[in-house]
Amino acid sequence: MRKVATAPGADAASGAVPGVATGAVPRVARPGAMDDRAPGAPRLAPWLFLAPLLVFAAVFLVLPLGFSIYLTFTRWNPLGSPSWVGLKQYEYLLTRDPVFWDTLGHTFIVAGGLVLFGVPLSLALAAVFSRAKGRRVWRAIFYLPQVTNIVAIAYIWQFLLDDRYGLVNRGLGLLGYAGPDWLTDGTWAMVSVIVVMVWYELGKNMLVFSAAIDGIDPQVIEAATLDGASGPRVFASITVPLIRPAVVFVTVTSFITGMGWFALILAMTNGGPRGATDVTALYMYRMAFEDLRMGRASAAAMILFAIIAVIAVLQFRLLRERAA
Amino acid sequence: MRAVLKYAALGLVAALMLLPFADMFVGALRGPRDVFANPPNYFPVEPQWSVYARVFDELPMGRWLFNSVVVTLTITVLQVATSTLAGFALAKYDFGGRDAIFRLVIGAQMFPFFLFIIPIFFLLRYVPLAGGNGLTELGGSGLLGTYAALVLPFIVTWYGVFLMRQFFVTIPDDLLEAARLDGASEFRIFRSIALPQIAPAVWTLALFAFVYHWNEFIWTMTVTRSAPELQTLPVGIFLLEDQFNTLDQKSLQQAALAVSVAPVIFLFIVLQKRFHAATETG
Numbered sequence: 001m002r003k004v005a006t007a008p009g010a011d012a013a014s015g016a017v018p019g020v021a022t023g024a025v026p027r028v029a030r031p032g033a034m035d036d037r038a039p040g041a042p043r044l045a046p047w048l049f050l051a052p053l054l055v056f057a058a059v060f061l062v063l064p065l066g067f068s069i070y071l072t073f074t075r076w077n078p079l080g081s082p083s084w085v086g087l088k089q090y091e092y093l094l095t096r097d098p099v100f101w102d103t104l105g106h107t108f109i110v111a112g113g114l115v116l117f118g119v120p121l122s123l124a125l126a127a128v129f130s131r132a133k134g135r136r137v138w139r140a141i142f143y144l145p146q147v148t149n150i151v152a153i154a155y156i157w158q159f160l161l162d163d164r165y166g167l168v169n170r171g172l173g174l175l176g177y178a179g180p181d182w183l184t185d186g187t188w189a190m191v192s193v194i195v196v197m198v199w200y201e202l203g204k205n206m207l208v209f210s211a212a213i214d215g216i217d218p219q220v221i222e223a224a225t226l227d228g229a230s231g232p233r234v235f236a237s238i239t240v241p242l243i244r245p246a247v248v249f250v251t252v253t254s255f256i257t258g259m260g261w262f263a264l265i266l267a268m269t270n271g272g273p274r275g276a277t278d279v280t281a282l283y284m285y286r287m288a289f290e291d292l293r294m295g296r297a298s299a300a301a302m303i304l305f306a307i308i309a310v311i312a313v314l315q316f317r318l319l320r321e322r323a324a
Numbered sequence: 325m326r327a328v329l330k331y332a333a334l335g336l337v338a339a340l341m342l343l344p345f346a347d348m349f350v351g352a353l354r355g356p357r358d359v360f361a362n363p364p365n366y367f368p369v370e371p372q373w374s375v376y377a378r379v380f381d382e383l384p385m386g387r388w389l390f391n392s393v394v395v396t397l398t399i400t401v402l403q404v405a406t407s408t409l410a411g412f413a414l415a416k417y418d419f420g421g422r423d424a425i426f427r428l429v430i431g432a433q434m435f436p437f438f439l440f441i442i443p444i445f446f447l448l449r450y451v452p453l454a455g456g457n458g459l460t461e462l463g464g465s466g467l468l469g470t471y472a473a474l475v476l477p478f479i480v481t482w483y484g485v486f487l488m489r490q491f492f493v494t495i496p497d498d499l500l501e502a503a504r505l506d507g508a509s510e511f512r513i514f515r516s517i518a519l520p521q522i523a524p525a526v527w528t529l530a531l532f533a534f535v536y537h538w539n540e541f542i543w544t545m546t547v548t549r550s551a552p553e554l555q556t557l558p559v560g561i562f563l564l565e566d567q568f569n570t571l572d573q574k575s576l577q578q579a580a581l582a583v584s585v586a587p588v589i590f591l592f593i594v595l596q597k598r599f600h601a602a603t604e605t606g
Binding site (some may be wrong): 027037047052054059064068071078131136143144150167170190256262263294301302303309 | 335413440
């Protein structure tokens with residue numbers, strides 16, 4: 001009747017997340033305590049505590065995902081009701097849509113740029129930061145963009161990058177250079193988007209790296225330094241391999257962020273000029289809430305999600321194997 | 325020499341982080357004399373501090389601030405409640421299905437936000453008996469024109485549940501057992517024994533939730549586009565874009581942005597120590 005021995009699922013649960021400690025002592029020895037308790041209370045309590053989560057999971061996770069999958073097989077302008085079209089939306093997006101592949105290309109450029117520039121820069125910054133004095137102040141400054149709303153970030157950079165009167169081109173002008181049209185030239189607009197994303201994520205990624213560096217046994221570094229290796233050399237050949245899990249984590253999360261995060265682009269360029277920074281997630285959003293094509297937009301979201309999922313898994317496998 | 329290089333590098337990055345914010349604060353203070361000069365002045369000849377009063381007079385700033393505070397605080401309180409309760413249940417009880425629920429908590433974090441925008445928007449619109457909907461006649465706006473639409477999709481944070489569970493696991497079982505022997509109810513054990521043990525982690529969660537939802541933009545914009553009275557600061561400023569198109573309105577926009585940024589930066593600086601304890605364990 002009442003569960004007195006360790007639940008059968010407990011061991012499996014502790015196995016699900018490696019490195020997470022569960023109660024080491026099996027909970028068998030409390031029959032006396034159980035007997036004076038209100039009957040059923042310990043069995044019921046966890047379910048009561050979990051009730052909000054379970055309701056939420058049903059209403060805001062399972063239901064929407066199911067609804068979304070259904071919508072990908074329909075044509076639906078929300079003024080009417082959805083009509084079943086099978087795989088037509090997928091077929092349209094992948095073979096006939098004039099810009100879908102362009103937006104996918106832009107998505108990869110943004111994500112690739114964020115990984116290619118963001119990861120090494122934050123790693124280098126962490127290397128310097130981890131041996132500096134006044135870390136609390138540096139940290140606060142580097143983390144500042146992360147606590148700022150994205151509309152402010154987007155507009156602040158619009159002001160800075162204004163072709164004629166922005167601080168950046170004024171500065172370049174003082175040095176005798178004519179700065180580029182940061183936001184009105186297609187190529188430069190893409191550069192601007194990546195620069196701002198790297199700037200925005202720098203502090204967060206740096207903190208992950210510096211926490212990992214702090215976890216290294218100082219004796220290892222000391223030994224290498226005594227052997228005559230230079231600072232940068234020690235960092236590249238000893239520190240980085242030792243914090244590989246953090247490198248994998250930041251690389252994969254940066255990539256996922258770059259693939260799916262469109263708030264900054266929406267507020268900063270709205271995909272422009274002339275679609276040069278239009279990414280798939282943003283295209284999907286406009287398809288849904290401007291063109292009211294809910295079926296097609298859902299299919300676009302699903303394709304993007306599938307691509308992200310596959311690549312994230314591949315990255316994890318690849319980067320982890322190389323570590324072993 | 326090496327030390328000089330180190331601090332030069334840190335200083336350079338710090339300047340790159342701070343300069344954009346400084347540019348915004350300077351820009352907010354420019355007056356017509358500065359923007360219409362040829363070429364326009366970078367530094368205002370006469371700083372227009374009155375711009376911060378104009379922000380409240382000429383824009384629905386009070387309304388936006390009120391909405392931001394109400395929505396953000398509500399979400400924060402609810403997320404802390406659901407995360408700690410669920411995290412405690414997953415950490416400290418043995419019951420069939422715990423394993424599966426824990427996997428759900430991990431797995432749910434894999435789904436990117438953009439997947440949910442369309443379906444949740446319509447689920448809220450089709451809630452029966454709300455906003456002009458009947459029991460089966462679903463032609464109304466449902467919950468879309470209400471605060472509930474801003475709050476409900478965020479009352480559980482999967483990462484928060486995971487985080488709280490990780491902290492509750494570290495509490496010794498004996499402590500809870502002892503309270504049980506004294507006849508304390510399970511909720512009381514949770515509230516008075518377990519929760520205080522992980523108070524710093526709970527405050528961290530609250531702070532992260534607050535900052536995240538103060539800044540939340542896409543969802544709030546999507547459901548309040550046609551309900552200006554529900555817009556929060558970032559959304560309101562963004563959707564009023566057209567009002568800021570003339571040159572002399574730019575400083576007003578910059579001042580409004582400064583007001584939207586100031587509360588979190590203030591909170592962040594005051595609670596800095598706690599904030600970073602969290603980012604380092606996370």
